[in-house]
Amino acid sequence: MELRDRIGQALKQAMKDKDRNRLATLRLINAAIKDQEIATRGSDDAPALGDAEIRAILAKMVKQRNESVRAYEEGGRVDLAERERSETAVIEEFLPRQLDKQEIDAAIDRAISDVGAASIRDMGKIMGKLKERHAGQMDFGAVGARVKSRLA
Incomplete structure (x- = not known):
């Protein structure tokens, strides 16, 4: 199954389960993908983003959230750091396993x-x-x- 389809299926399931936090994160993922598609739409024949490009977007999102976690922890905002960690966990579901x-x-x-x-x-x-x-x-x-x- 294509990565975009997996994200769409997860979004539908989160709606059915009424899992607000997961749903919000999945919507953020879709928004980031759409933003990238709009940015690359300069030429009329620009193809839709493939799995590799979507993985790059997801990796960037994980990196941003890890940086935010560090900043929030340094600022004493453990609640916000925890929210970022939960978003990271949802995003990482769609990325390949990280090598040790x-x-x-x-x-x-x-x-x-x-x-x-x-x-x-x-x-x-x-x-x-x-x-x-x-x-x-x-x-x-x-x-x-x-x-x-x-x-x-």
Whole structure:
């Protein structure tokens, strides 16, 4: 089933279950997808967003909410931080499982060997390979530093 359809089904189910918090989060997801479609609608023949683009939107939403959680906790607003965490949990249902540290290290090692990387100059190739294989499964901002340390 396509990701957009899964989100639509979850939205309908949340309406039936009268789960207000889940419903609100699913509506936020749909709004973010529609916003991106409108932004890319510049050309008349722009295709609808695919699963990869929707996953990127969802990953961005998760990252924003994690940053908000940190800010709310630093500000002593535990109630708002908890709401952000519950939104994150709903969004993450539609993303692939995140890799743990050992899996990330193994993926980095495999990408380095596949590319034949010898120096920091090959970092772009490695990151491209990782994004191709593990889109949505890791935070590439944090992974970049780990790749750099391996190549140094």
